[in-house]
Amino acid sequence: MKERKMLRWIAGFLAALAFCALLCQKVDVLVCPETAVIYAEETALEPDGEKYDTVVPTACLTPKSADEYAVYYVQDGRAYQATVRIAAEKDGLAAVSGGLPPGIPIVRYSTKPLQDGMKVRITEEITS
Numbered sequence: 001m002k003e004r005k006m007l008r009w010i011a012g013f014l015a016a017l018a019f020c021a022l023l024c025q026k027v028d029v030l031v032c033p034e035t036a037v038i039y040a041e042e043t044a045l046e047p048d049g050e051k052y053d054t055v056v057p058t059a060c061l062t063p064k065s066a067d068e069y070a071v072y073y074v075q076d077g078r079a080y081q082a083t084v085r086i087a088a089e090k091d092g093l094a095a096v097s098g099g100l101p102p103g104i105p106i107v108r109y110s111t112k113p114l115q116d117g118m119k120v121r122i123t124e125e126i127t128s
Contacts, residue, residue: 033079033111033112033114033118033120033121034110034111034121034122035074035079035108035109035110035120035121035123035124036107036108036109036110036123036124036126037107037108037122037124038056038105038126039106039125040055040056040073040096040100040103040106050088052087052088052095054084054095054097054100055093055094055095056093056094056100056106057092058089059092060106060107060108061084061086061094061096064083067086068083068084068085069083069084069085069096070083070084071096071100071106071107072106072107072110072114073100073104073105073107074104074105074107074120074122075104075105079107079110079114079116079117079120080116080117081116082098082099082100083098083099084097084099084100105122105125107120108126
């Protein structure tokens with residue numbers, strides 16, 4: 001009799017635990033912004049033809065001051081803000097310096113405003 005009671009209690013506890021885990025996943029999906037990313041790349045900007053290490057779309061940059069811009073990148077499922085400066089700009093692309101290595105996923109847009117260290121889900125990867 002006691003064994004049955006204990007088994008029922010364990011089964012109820014496991015069911016409640018599974019429900020909580022499912023609920024947490026749903027909350028995470030609702031709270032976690034969806035983002036689309038584009039990869040910073042090494043390329044040449046015309047007409048000068050000079051090659052730059054990190055080139056990103058200007059739409060990914062947010063002005064912070066007269067000569068500094070904020071850009072968000074994604075690493076390990078979290079968005080982080082980097083401060084960059086524009087070295088050259090042409091046709092919607094900007095060569096930037098200051099904290100973004102080539103090939104890192106840059107946030108192109110997000111469903112919610114981002115904060116440094118915020119958990120995000122990449123739902124789209126944009127190619128050039």
